[in-house]
Amino acid sequence: MREILLPLPGRDQSYRICLSPGLRLDLGQILDSLGLPRRLFVVSDRRVARLHGAPVLQALARDGYAPDLLTVSPGERAKTWAVVQRLARELLARGAHRGSALLALGGGVVGDLSGFLASIFMRGVAFIQVPTTLLAMVDAAIGGKTAINLPPGKNLLGTFHQPRLVAVDPQFLRTLPAAERLNGLAEVLKAGFIRAPDLLPRLALGRSRLFRDEGELTEIIHRAAAIKAEIVAADEREGDRRRFLNFGHTLGHGLEQASNFRLPHGRAVALGMAAALRLSEKLAGLPPEEARWGRGLIKDFGFTRNLPDLDPGAVMAAVSLDKKRREDGLVFVLLRRLGEAVIQENVPPTLAAAALA
Numbered sequence: 102m103r104e105i106l107l108p109l110p111g112r113d114q115s116y117r118i119c120l121s122p123g124l125r126l127d128l129g130q131i132l133d134s135l136g137l138p139r140r141l142f143v144v145s146d147r148r149v150a151r152l153h154g155a156p157v158l159q160a161l162a163r164d165g166y167a168p169d170l171l172t173v174s175p176g177e178r179a180k181t182w183a184v185v186q187r188l189a190r191e192l193l194a195r196g197a198h199r200g201s202a203l204l205a206l207g208g209g210v211v212g213d214l215s216g217f218l219a220s221i222f223m224r225g226v227a228f229i230q231v232p233t234t235l236l237a238m239v240d241a242a243i244g245g246k247t248a249i250n251l252p253p254g255k256n257l258l259g260t261f262h263q264p265r266l267v268a269v270d271p272q273f274l275r276t277l278p279a280a281e282r283l284n285g286l287a288e289v290l291k292a293g294f295i296r297a298p299d300l301l302p303r304l305a306l307g308r309s310r311l312f313r314d315e316g317e318l319t320e321i322i323h324r325a326a327a328i329k330a331e332i333v334a335a336d337e338r339e340g341d342r343r344r345f346l347n348f349g350h351t352l353g354h355g356l357e358q359a360s361n362f363r364l365p366h367g368r369a370v371a372l373g374m375a376a377a378l379r380l381s382e383k384l385a386g387l388p389p390e391e392a393r394w395g396r397g398l399i400k401d402f403g404f405t406r407n408l409p410d411l412d413p414g415a416v417m418a419a420v421s422l423d424k425k426r427r428e429d430g431l432v433f434v435l436l437r438r439l440g441e442a443v444i445q446e447n448v449p450p451t452l453a454a455a456a457l458a
């Protein structure tokens with residue numbers, strides 16, 4: 102089993118990301134070894150629960166746990182205050198108390214939602230992440246950010262609540278649809294672009310067989326998760342290094358919004374990264390051949406195929422609106438070299454729009 106250790110902020114302790122094919126069937130033993138509560142509530146979405154719930158619950162029961170299962174609808178619409186309240190009431194009805202633990206079995210939605218609930222239920226209970234999408238394995242489940250949405254926008258209510266354990270089993274990905282795999286791959290590519298240039302040619306070579314080669318997939322997830330872990334460990338709240346994780350996201354968010362969310366997040370980020378590579382060449386000294394190679398890689402993965410018609414003006418309007426809420430001018434994460442990210446302030450919107458075109 103592979104392990105990545107992460108410090109618990111403000112405490113002289115750490116928590117771990119455990120990674121191994123088949124791990125979902127040994128969860129009880131790992132929870133035991135960490136002294137985690139036996140009163141366990143598993144939160145999942147109905148699709149994941151149908152595909153993967155039974156074996157996980159049975160394995161936990163075999164190891165002496167009596168887990169309760171709570172489910173929500175699949176997809177972003179579950180990240181609401183109404184669902185948090187409904188789950189909290191269900192927890193109370195089933196006898197959950199301060200010494201209970203919540204285990205998120207699902208993608209980033211289930212992780213964000215149940216992490217938020219775990220952070221406020223009885224002023225905070227132990228939380229365990231068992232991510233089932235690639236995006237959650239390499240990104241959402243790591244770093245302790247939790248959130249729900251409000252009608253005006255995504256992730257507007259949230260907390261920091263670190264999990265006591267992140268247990269990653271790449272075998273969950275056997276059932277993950279192609280579009281969701283691509284979403285996660287955008288974040289893996291991002292990890293390579295900002296921190297691990299050696300990962301990029303490896304991804305390029307293994308593109309067609311990545312999800313059939315369990316060893317390689319495990320290694321790639323390990324590398325990408327370790328990069329996210331290293332960055333958040335160095336910088337738990339939104340400081341400079343954590344901002345590197347926004348590579349491709351400035352324009353990506355604008356693209357998502359301008360497409361009315363028809364463009365999936367991963368594809369939007371990938372297109373944002375392609376534009377950021379162009380900008381990096383202009384503003385941060387990224388060698389043109391590296392920028393071109395990086396953009397080719399994004400294209401080869403299929404991120405640019407069958408794009409909806411998008412008005413660059415609308416994208417830039419969404420970007421400016423998004424940014425004005427937080428800071429003046431456009432701030433981009435750019436690359437000085439592949440694997441070396443920098444923060445670039447005051448990027449002229451006209452240049453950003455040109456990069457997008």
Ligand SMILES: NC(=O)c1ccc[n+]([C@@H]2O[C@H](COP(=O)([O-])OP(=O)(O)OC[C@H]3O[C@@H](n4cnc5c(N)ncnc54)[C@H](O)[C@@H]3O)[C@@H](O)[C@H]2O)c1
Pocket residue numbers: 146148149152175176177180207208209210211213233234235236237240241242243244245246247248255256273274275276277278281284
């Ligand atoms: N907290 C963070 O730091 C952080 C970081 C990035 C993203 N996020 C959040 O993560 C969310 C997106 O996460 P996501 O992309 O994992 O989406 P998701 O959780 O909605 O999962 C995508 C779809 O895949 C299905 N699914 C999940 N695992 C499956 C499996 N193994 N087999 C088959 N189907 C499966 C789900 O039912 C869902 O329909 C967003 O809400 C985003 O805001 C949070």
